[in-house]
Amino acid sequence: MPLPYRRLVVKIGSNVLTQDNGLPDLDRMEQLVGQIVQLKTLGLEVIVVSSGAVAAGRSLITLPAQTDAVRSRQLLAAVGQVKLLSTYAELLAKHNLLCAQVLVTKEDFRDRQHYLNMKNCFQELLQQQVIPIVNENDVISVTELMFTDNDELASLIAAQLDADALIILTNVDGIFTGDPRLPESELIREIAPSDKGFDTFITAQRSQFGRGGMLTKCHMAHKVAKLGISVHIANGKTAGILPAVLAENAVNTWFRPSKTASGKKKWLAHAQSAVKATVQVNAGAREALSTPGKAVSLLPVGVLGIKGEFQKGDIVQITDEAGQPLGLGIAEYGAEKAQERLGQQHQRPLVHYDYLFLNPDLA
Ligand SMILES: Nc1ncnc2c1ncn2[C@@H]1O[C@H](COP(=O)(O)OP(=O)(O)O)[C@@H](O)[C@H]1O
Numbered sequence: 001m002p003l004p005y006r007r008l009v010v011k012i013g014s015n016v017l018t019q020d021n022g023l024p025d026l027d028r029m030e031q032l033v034g035q036i037v038q039l040k041t042l043g044l045e046v047i048v049v050s051s052g053a054v055a056a057g058r059s060l061i062t063l064p065a066q067t068d069a070v071r072s073r074q075l076l077a078a079v080g081q082v083k084l085l086s087t088y089a090e091l092l093a094k095h096n097l098l099c100a101q102v103l104v105t106k107e108d109f110r111d112r113q114h115y116l117n118m119k120n121c122f123q124e125l126l127q128q129q130v131i132p133i134v135n136e137n138d139v140i141s142v143t144e145l146m147f148t149d150n151d152e153l154a155s156l157i158a159a160q161l162d163a164d165a166l167i168i169l170t171n172v173d174g175i176f177t178g179d180p181r182l183p184e185s186e187l188i189r190e191i192a193p194s195d196k197g198f199d200t201f202i203t204a205q206r207s208q209f210g211r212g213g214m215l216t217k218c219h220m221a222h223k224v225a226k227l228g229i230s231v232h233i234a235n236g237k238t239a240g241i242l243p244a245v246l247a248e249n250a251v252n253t254w255f256r257p258s259k260t261a262s263g264k265k266k267w268l269a270h271a272q273s274a275v276k277a278t279v280q281v282n283a284g285a286r287e288a289l290s291t292p293g294k295a296v297s298l299l300p301v302g303v304l305g306i307k308g309e310f311q312k313g314d315i316v317q318i319t320d321e322a323g324q325p326l327g328l329g330i331a332e333y334g335a336e337k338a339q340e341r342l343g344q345q346h347q348r349p350l351v352h353y354d355y356l357f358l359n360p361d362l363a
């Protein structure tokens, strides 16, 4: 019985699409496109997050001497993205399928209206049987505006579209208990939402053309699984890997999902950059909020202080007495009213449970 996924985000790392000499691996792309078509034939909705623009650019243009790192990336990605997408378009056209280019920046996830506009566009594309191929807009995303890497972007898209699963294709079989090149390292087959410490195995080493490395993959995967989305990290260089993951006979690391979270919570999970102010809570409120399985709203009686200004509907960061971040929430009223009600009993929640996202490692 294949895994019961209906909507799937597939992230393809730079290294999967690049040969050792740095040139794009067209055979691999063709194979992966073939697999995506197979999934479409099974009736799945597939959204692809593809890296590889910078790598494709390297094969097309020689950088002028002394070009700095930021400009190099902009130049290579701007040139390479055209090649990357036209290759996908040509390969998919052979199967009578259309793809769409979606280039995004972190800014596009900040504002709820932007977020919903983007979501609507994805839904329209999927309805029309078009395969969205997403990448970061490397031309305008520089320095602090950048996603950590495309694993973060793929996680955001999976949460945004309420995907059933995210498959991260990289150049190793999954997460190992040590350097994957060492024979004594073993593959971790399954990670539960409550598991901790599995990231201590991960070294800073990353693939030749990758950006974030395995550590971001791991953190993002865990966060996404906590939102109720299944995550697989698998080897994109293995023949037939996508259908094999679905058929449950692929070697991979599976992040088992926890019970589902609402769309608002999924959005909040990635809304750190939109935080307007900080709300500090006392030990009692911290304990109540972090009790597993309890739907607790944040009441003014548990609030110690407020730093910054916010209006009703703004996102606030919730911290404990020591300033440790606990999560994010949408304020039910503005900072002025909240200040008046500070520490008072029998007041309306400052953050309702439905609009509260607590950090996965809190409980
Ligand atoms: N414990 C580990 N298990 C698996 N891979 C690891 C581990 N520690 C470090 N890595 C490295 O992470 C790399 C994959 O991450 P990355 O370079 O970001 O790939 P991608 O281009 O697919 O995003 C692997 O090639 C591997 O060298």
Ligand SMILES: N[C@@H](CCC(=O)OP(=O)(O)O)C(=O)O
Pocket (backbone or CB within 6 Å): 012, 013, 014, 015, 050, 051, 052, 053, 054, 055, 077, 135, 136, 138, 148, 149, 150, 151, 209, 210, 211, 212, 213
């Ligand atoms: N946007 C960049 C990809 C950056 C990135 O995150 O790469 P990777 O770690 O291989 O997924 C590109 O298309 O080259």
